[in-house]
Amino acid sequence: MGIVDADIYGYSVPRMLGADRDPVVIDDMLIPPSNHGVTCISIGYFVPEGQAIIWRGPMLHKALEQFLADVFWDEPDFLLIDMPPGTGDIALSLSQYLPRAEVYVVTTPQPAAQKVAALSAAMAAKVNLPVKGIIENMSWFVGDDGKHYEIFGSGGGQELADSLGVPLLGQLPLVPELREGGDNGTPITVADPESECAKAFQEIARRIAAELKPKKIFSSALKVS
Ligand SMILES: Nc1ncnc2c1ncn2[C@@H]1O[C@H](COP(=O)(O)OP(=O)(O)OP(=O)(O)O)[C@@H](O)[C@H]1O
Ligand SMILES: [Mg+2]
Incomplete structure (x- = not known):
């Protein structure tokens, strides 16, 4: 990778x-x-x-x-x-x-952010790059009381996915450990692979690798006949 x-x-x-x-x-x-x-x-x-x-x-x-x-x-x-x-x-x-790249758009659930993310998707369409899926980040925060707080609202990722006719591949919660891992160079999937957030990343990766795998079109192997 x-x-x-x-x-x-x-x-x-x-x-x-x-x-x-x-x-x-x-x-x-x-x-x-x-x-x-x-x-x-x-x-x-x-x-x-x-x-x-x-x-x-x-x-x-x-x-x-x-x-x-x-x-x-x-x-x-x-x-x-x-x-x-x-x-x-x-x-x-x-x-x-x-020209054969494939695009994944990341948005937050907030309507204002979703509108901006939609512009990236619109550009991709203009330059003929297919948008394959949407990822929603900062979807909720789980408080000490176990409740889900939707700090940035909800539904932005799903709405964008629906409007483009592509899947919403996953929703990532807002977690301090992710921020810490980003700052000290240990991704949350390494630091705490069993956490809700790491599992959401793994599921997104799995779906891209399994369901949306890009076609291998070019091979650098020399063909000697
Ligand atoms: N779900 C999350 N939970 C906690 N912190 C997060 C989360 N997502 C992002 N962050 C923090 O915010 C920082 C910026 O996030 P990220 O790099 O994903 O932004 P970005 O979408 O790439 O922004 P830009 O579009 O400006 O490049 C990260 O370094 C991380 O610390
Ligand atoms: Mg960035």
């Missing part, structure tokens, strides 16, 4: 994954670091901590190209591209570099 942190301005994947070793350069290839069985590349490896990336579109386009073409990905089962919010340069570049 590989992850491209395509959120160049707001990179966060290396920290969340605890993949803090820098990539290794061999000839012209970058060997990306991995942790918890996930390999990742991010602009975070190439800038000093705290430095902001202030780039116009063509620079972003070039960085994304290098992430895809100059990194030794081996042959991962899945290459996940973590997109920045919005429908700007990166989203446009991605649709050009990976």
Whole structure:
């Protein structure tokens, strides 16, 4: 499994994954670091901590190209591209570099957030990338009293899924352990795999791998006849 942190301005994947070793350069290839069985590349490896990336579109386009073409990905089962919010340069570049990519849209249950997430789905349709499913984050918080509190309202994920005719793949609760794990590089699926939240992640992954598995269209294997 590989992850491209395509959120160049707001990179966060290396920290969340605890993949803090820098990539290794061999000839012209970058060997990306991995942790918890996930390999990742991010602009975070190439800038000093705290430095902001202030780039116009063509620079972003070039960085994304290098992430895809100059990194030794081996042959991962899945290459996940973590997109920045919005429908700007990166989203446009991605649709050009990976015209067969498939899109999963993450929203919160709140109508205002769902409307914004719907714009990403609308862009995907415009550039001919299929939206395969919706994931709802921050669906509820379980209080010490065991009650579910729907802090951001309810129904946004299901509504978006229905309007696009795709499945709602799962709902992730708001849990402090997830936030902590993101900050210290231990994903909740590793830190506490039996928790409600980790199980929701596992079920989403299972559904993508089993029900929505992308078709393998290209093979890099040489055919010698
Ligand atoms: N369900 C959750 N429970 C607790 N904390 C969460 C949850 N989801 C996200 N967070 C926290 O919020 C931070 C930002 O979340 P995340 O990176 O998923 O946002 P995002 O949707 O990618 O935002 P953006 O669209 O700006 O990139 C995470 O680092 C994590 O700490
Ligand atoms: Mg993000």
